[in-house]
Amino acid sequence: xxxxxxIQQVLARYVRAADARNGAAMASLxxxxxxxEIYYNHAGTPEPIGExxxxxxxxxxxxxxxxxxxxxxxxxxTTHDPIIEVDGDDGTIDVQFIVFNVAGAxxxxxxxxxxxxxxxxxxxxxETGYYxxxxxxxxxxxxxxxxxxxxxxxxxx
Amino acid sequence: xxxxxxIQQVLARYVRAADARNGAAMASLxxxxxxxEIYYNHAGTPEPIGExxxxxxxxxxxxxxxxxxxxxxxxxxTTHDPIIEVDGDDGTIDVQFIVFNVAGAxxxxxxxxxxxxxxxxxxxxxETGYYxxxxxxxxxxxxxxxxxxxxxxxxxx
Amino acid sequence: xxxxxxIQQVLARYVRAADARNGAAMASLxxxxxxxEIYYNHAGTPEPIGExxxxxxxxxxxxxxxxxxxxxxxxxxTTHDPIIEVDGDDGTIDVQFIVFNVAGAxxxxxxxxxxxxxxxxxxxxxETGYYxxxxxxxxxxxxxxxxxxxxxxxxxx
Numbered sequence: 001x002x003x004x005x006x007i008q009q010v011l012a013r014y015v016r017a018a019d020a021r022n023g024a025a026m027a028s029l030x031x032x033x034x035x036x037e038i039y040y041n042h043a044g045t046p047e048p049i050g051e052x053x054x055x056x057x058x059x060x061x062x063x064x065x066x067x068x069x070x071x072x073x074x075x076x077x078t079t080h081d082p083i084i085e086v087d088g089d090d091g092t093i094d095v096q097f098i099v100f101n102v103a104g105a106x107x108x109x110x111x112x113x114x115x116x117x118x119x120x121x122x123x124x125x126x127e128t129g130y131y132x133x134x135x136x137x138x139x140x141x142x143x144x145x146x147x148x149x150x151x152x153x154x155x156x157x
Numbered sequence: 158x159x160x161x162x163x164i165q166q167v168l169a170r171y172v173r174a175a176d177a178r179n180g181a182a183m184a185s186l187x188x189x190x191x192x193x194e195i196y197y198n199h200a201g202t203p204e205p206i207g208e209x210x211x212x213x214x215x216x217x218x219x220x221x222x223x224x225x226x227x228x229x230x231x232x233x234x235t236t237h238d239p240i241i242e243v244d245g246d247d248g249t250i251d252v253q254f255i256v257f258n259v260a261g262a263x264x265x266x267x268x269x270x271x272x273x274x275x276x277x278x279x280x281x282x283x284e285t286g287y288y289x290x291x292x293x294x295x296x297x298x299x300x301x302x303x304x305x306x307x308x309x310x311x312x313x314x
Numbered sequence: 315x316x317x318x319x320x321i322q323q324v325l326a327r328y329v330r331a332a333d334a335r336n337g338a339a340m341a342s343l344x345x346x347x348x349x350x351e352i353y354y355n356h357a358g359t360p361e362p363i364g365e366x367x368x369x370x371x372x373x374x375x376x377x378x379x380x381x382x383x384x385x386x387x388x389x390x391x392t393t394h395d396p397i398i399e400v401d402g403d404d405g406t407i408d409v410q411f412i413v414f415n416v417a418g419a420x421x422x423x424x425x426x427x428x429x430x431x432x433x434x435x436x437x438x439x440x441e442t443g444y445y446x447x448x449x450x451x452x453x454x455x456x457x458x459x460x461x462x463x464x465x466x467x468x469x470x471x
Contacts, residue, residue, distance in 0.1 A: 012238040078237040080392040081326040112313035117312035123282040125437040153433035156426035169395040233396040259466045269470035276467035280439040
């Protein structure tokens with residue numbers, strides 16, 4: 001597998017962990033001194049919002065700061081159009097991201113209405129921006145050294 | 158072309174066939190004993206919805222079970238963040254998917270309204286989930302042996 | 315880096331340039347005799363809408379024809395499920411695209427409302443279709459020779 005594909009796959013596991021609200025799986029992708037830096041991108045002029053230092057803080061944030069899914073709820077953190085640079089054991093990946101919120105409808109006590117067709121519920125894009133990740137290869141595996149999250153939309157602090 | 162890229166390309170042709178409602182193109186991606194298994198994912202606890210066995214059943218489902226596009230309508234089955242494993246002639250790919258429904262506006266008899274700008278119509282995400290595919294390489298080509306479709310939203314049966 | 319990854323990366327820079335409304339960055343991806351052809355796809359029967367010849371025309375179109383982002387606004391041109399063919403220094407890439415419009419809410423003079431959580435604003439898919447690009451490798455770099463844009467939705471002319 002190419003270095004670029006391996007790096008993409010780390011981000012693929014990152015978004016799976018986010019959607020499963022699995023802090024341990026998320027933390028396992030980070031170097032021991034890895035960190036997350038969150039910014040409000042403000043149309044290209046980033047303003048710092050917060051930082052997380054080390055896998056334990058990352059894990060706690062996924063488990064406690066991300067809202068759990070309601071019944072029949074799920075999310076999809078999706079990434080797009082990676083720009084990847086690799087130089088030996090150093091790498092960077094810059095992707096666009098879109099987060100979709102998925103809310104399944106509850107089946108009515110009397111069953112679905114006559115003629116109801118297709119998926120029942122709503123899907124809403126709720127967050128967008130860029131992930132800019134610094135990656136390091138160690139022990140044959142790529143790890144996240146720094147995960148920069150640049151949010152397009154303002155977030156109440 | 159890498160094995161991983163070839164496997165991704167099979168899924169790229171899969172979503173093209175779905176959006177074109179082209180049963181023959183879809184069926185041509187499957188092994189003779191290939192199958193589709195559809196589940197309601199139920200937030201991570203899959204419940205079987207249906208199965209299709211063999212390319213003919215797959216083709217018929219695309220042609221007859223998927224609703225045809227209305228005039229000026231289209232769809233985009235899009236896939237995201239693949240996790241790919243290859244072991245010789247065996248492979249798996251796990252992707253997120255989002256389906257967008259596209260409904261073009263009809264040009265009014267008197268022409269578009271004064272000042273109308275940009276694309277005229279609506280685009281709606283209507284379905285999300287995961288595709289988990291088992292692939293086999295035979296005769297130098299990757300084929301779908303099993304297409305697992307895990308839907309986030311419940312579907313009336 | 316594989317030829318396919320390099321070609322994907324050209325499109326990744328293309329969508330970054332579109333979202334930054336950066337005509338110079340966009341033009342730098344095209345061959346001197348490169349062109350853009352825009353079609354209304356009309357459910358698979360393309361009708362020509364317009365053409366741009368050469369990097370200067372491409373740059374001018376990005377800078378003057380694409381509407382600038384309003385305050386707190388941004389966009390994401392995202393591409394999906396590439397089908398890539400490479401033959402020596404010639405290549406093609408066919409992708410689905412979705413454009414999302416992002417409108418950040420303005421922070422109220424009295425601060426965000428009590429209990430406001432998560433990203434404040436709206437994200438809307440406004441355009442979809444296919445990019446079908448003809449690429450040429452020259453001087454060790456892949457360039458866009460022809461960018462075909464096939465829009466799903468009609469556009470007032």
